[in-house]
Amino acid sequence: MPTEWAPFLTRMDWEVARWAKLRGPSSTALSELLGIDRLANKLGLLFSNTDELNRIIDGKLPNGLPKFVQEELTLAGQTYEFYHCDIIQCVRALYGDPELAEFLTHAPEKLFTGPDKKTRIYSEMNTGKWWWTHQIELEDEFGGVTVIPLLISSDKTRVVMFGTKSAYPVYLTIGNIPKELRRKPSRRTHILLGYLPTTPLHHISSTTSHYPEQVLASGCKTGDCPRCPARRPELGELKDDYEYRDLAQILEALSTFEDNPAGYGAACSKAGIKPIVHPFWQNLPYSDIYLGITPDILHQLYQGVMKHLLSWGITSLSRVTGNEHADMCRILLGLVVDLKLPNATSPLPLIAAIRSLLDFLYLAQYPLHTSETLRLLHESLERFHANKHVFVDLGIRNDFNLPKLHSLVHYVDSIKLFGTTDNYNTEYTERLHIDLAKDAYRATNHRDEYAQMTVWLERKEKILQHESYLKWRLNPRSTILLRSTDMAYNGALTLTKWPSAWAVKLGNVVDQYGAKFFQEALRRYIVLARHSGPPLTRTQVERQILYTNLPFTTVSVYYKLKFTTPGDTTVAKRITLDSIHARPERRTKKGKVIPARFDTVLLNVGPGEETGIQGYRVGQVRVIFTLPAGVDGVSTKPLAYIKWFTKFTTPDAHHRMFKLNRSLEAGERVASIVPVSMIRRSAHLFPKFGPVVPEEWSSNNVLEKCSTFYLNPFTDKHMYFIL
Structure with missing residues (x-):
């Protein structure tokens, strides 16, 4: 009788099958496991070995992707085999994927910003000029069309830890899918189009098999630009304008092969390419291979x-x-x-x-x-x-x-x-090598591997698709949330569930964490937290501090603060975007000394915006803690003891970094206690080394030994965006 787990009979059937194909051991090991004293029968499984499980997957689970086809290529008298899928069927699978349907882009857009709305914005692929131009062109010719840009990438990768065994996978995705989904392998927005042969062509005297991929694809000469007519001697200079390669002239040269084979080489040379015969892009009417040579970070x-x-x-x-x-x-x-x-x-x-x-x-x-x-x-x-x-x-x-x-x-x-x-x-497709090349190869017996790799991938894809179907069936309201974390954290500030150190005495905080004025700063914080009227003058604050007693003798301390992704219904585990440490020196059980670590951070002292340094200040976190419950008028939310650096001034005229010094008053470090929520992110400081670095400096003491620092704007893309 069909069940909700069909073609499996029970949830146990499905869970074991899923584990076996996505997380489990080799096929032989699974058969041995299920053969232990009739273990499969005791678990009530529908299958008792790997072969029976594979027959269920192959015969009863649908596959939304086209099957791999094996073909043979004869080149210079030698035959090579390669595996590939029908590209049109792959495009249909991506464009027709129900999990992606609500996110697909079907038309180009022109986006503008600025006071006069004349500053153009470029982001998703449909915001660029290419899509807009071709949409108009095709609408005029056919009417009612949707452009589906194909993004194909390939890169050779080693599939073994030691040795030279390699695979040459080719991946396909479409520009209609938002880039935030395309960059995540877990969304399965790329399809493995095929594996190119990697056998060296030793019998061919040309070294073309070793050319970079862009040179090979475009047919240009080594050393020349594959996108524009610039030759090697011109590459080192910056000109005001660059033309694209003349595709019409190149296609005209390629068309002379049959009619004038003797003059074919000269015609191609005049057009600026090598005499290649029928390149794959020759008859693609809306493709310009030279424009398709895109930037690669x-x-x-x-x-x-x-x-x-x-x-x-x-x-x-x-x-x-x-x-x-x-x-x-x-x-x-x-x-x-x-x-x-x-x-x-x-x-x-x-x-x-x-x-x-x-x-x-x-x-x-x-x-x-x-x-x-x-x-x-x-x-x-x-x-x-x-x-x-x-x-x-x-x-x-x-x-x-x-x-x-x-x-x-x-x-x-x-x-x-x-x-x-x-x-x-291509940085994003590099991540696909693990699933679609390396893991696939490791699942084989390393003989006639591509036949085994493609079957393994087809079965894995069927399991993943069935998993998506079951999630939808059991929870039809679940959805994918689209969030970008490229330039802003958009994340949650979190501490561990329990403190790293309970009931740390106030005196120990001063001695162990280098928080010399901890108790004075704590009184100041309590005074300001309790005050609700007009702003107090400095004299008024100092007077009230004298009459403020601390109704507790210990605080709970945390050694680490994290910024994590908010998480969504499709991601079980949050990703740590940034972390901040404030831990005193300690010894391991074997007596090894682990140096103290007190990180520097960027704080929003108000009102800091997404970009620009205005409203921000750098400090060093010495203690992250919470107060005991029951302190009148004071929240129990996490606090931090901060040693401040000087305020931002004008960046250096040459390297354009901000110079910072330790903030001092009467020769002592200026410090205060602030809510942890004021911490925006970690901050990396370069010591001002000078011509010679002092021998006594180390990564453990440089924040105390050095007096002048530069704020590093290149910590990551988010910090650069702020600065």
């Missing part, structure tokens, strides 16, 4: 331009990941601010060049751009080119004819055409 910036910059005298590390490059970029400016250059070379051009590239890096990742922010993006590139001579002066470079550096000139136009870079950043 991961490979062009982090693993391209910034990698070059780091190698120009800072590090020669190899095999550095994108995340590691990002970590280096966060601290790069602070390392060179006081750097002494050889031969009395002025450091100002170096500082300006590095700052301008970092500005470009962070501005390029904005999830929303306007005409104004695009102007800032272009100006940062101009500043780099105006100061890049310093690398020649230092003997580091002779020229800057680097394709990835040149690619930056096309970012502004691409954003205007296709929306912001997070619409097509």
Whole structure:
């Protein structure tokens, strides 16, 4: 009899099947487990081994995605097999997914802001000029059409921890799906289109198999720009305007192959491409492969331009990941601010060049751009080119004819055409490698792996789709909440359920946490918290403090404060966006000393906005605590003892960071107690190292030893957005 768990009979059937395909062990291990003393019968399962479970999944669970097809490719006398899905069926599956239906975009938009509503906004793909232009063109030709932009990405990835075994997956998604969903693998908004062969073509003398993907796809010559006609000797200069490659001329050259094979090479050379035969994009009427070469934050910036910059005298590390490059970029400016250059070379051009590239890096990742922010993006590139001579002066470079550096000139136009870079950043599809390549390979016996990988993926997808169906059936009102955390935390400030230290004596707070004026600050806080009339003068506050007794002798202390995502109905676990520590020195059970950690934070002392430093101030958190219940007129909400740094003034003219000193009064650190809710986020301070770093400085004591700091604007995209 059919049940709500069909084609499974019971919830136990479904839960075991789901665990086996999404979290469980190998197929052989599952069969051995279920074969233990008739375990399957004792659990009342519909299946008793992996084969029986697979027959249920293969025969009775529907699959909303097209099946993989195996084909053979013969090239230069050798045959290679590859697996792929029908691309039209894949598009239909994405566009027809009921979980995505309410979020799909079906038409282009022009968005404007500003007092006169003339400043254009670029964000989602449908806010760009490309969609708008093609919508009008197709409406005139066919009428009543919907544009479905196809975003295809590919990248070779290793599928083993050791060795060279690789896969070359190709992914597909559509621009109608909001980018906030497309960037999350858990939403399954990308489809594995296929696996390209990775067998080296040793019998072919050409080295084309080793060209970067963009060069291969576009057919341009190595060293030239794959998007515009710029040749290698021109790549290092910044021009006022760049033309796109002439697609009509290139298509005309490609069309001469059958009629004039002898002159085909010359025709292609004149058009600026290699003599390729029938490229895949030749007969696509609404596709321009050269416009489709879009910005790539991961490979062009982090693993391209910034990698070059780091190698120009800072590090020669190899095999550095994108995340590691990002970590280096966060601290790069602070390392060179006081750097002494050889031969009395002025450091100002170096500082300006590095700052301008970092500005470009962070501005390029904005999830929303306007005409104004695009102007800032272009100006940062101009500043780099105006100061890049310093690398020649230092003997580091002779020229800057680097394709990835040149690619930056096309970012502004691409954003205007296709929306912001997070619409097509390959950093997001890199995460798909784990599920769709690495895990799939590990599930095979490593022989004829692609046949096994595609079957494994089809079964996994069926289980995931059935899981979505059951969630809808059991809770039809559940929905997906769309939230962006790119530029604002939009998160919840949370402490642990229980204090890290109960009933800490006030005297111990002073001694162990370095909170010298804790009790005085606490009296001041209580006086101000109880007062409800007109603002008190400083003299009045000081007088009342003298007559304020503390009706308690201990407080409860927390060692960590977190900012987490609010969470929604589809995410069980909140994600930690930021954390702040205030922990005294301690010893492990083995006697090892763990140094104290008291983080610096950005506080909204009022009224701070989403952008701009006005209304903010930096402080060091020494204690996070709550008061005992029952203190008259005072809330029991969490509080923090803050040691303040000086207020913001004008940023430095060259590196444009804010300089801060410890705030002092009569030679003592200025401190106060504030509600934890005033803490906006963590703040990273660069010590002002000077020409030589003092030997006694360490990461554990530099906040106390150093007197001058710079506020790091490159901690993350959110901090950059504020500053």
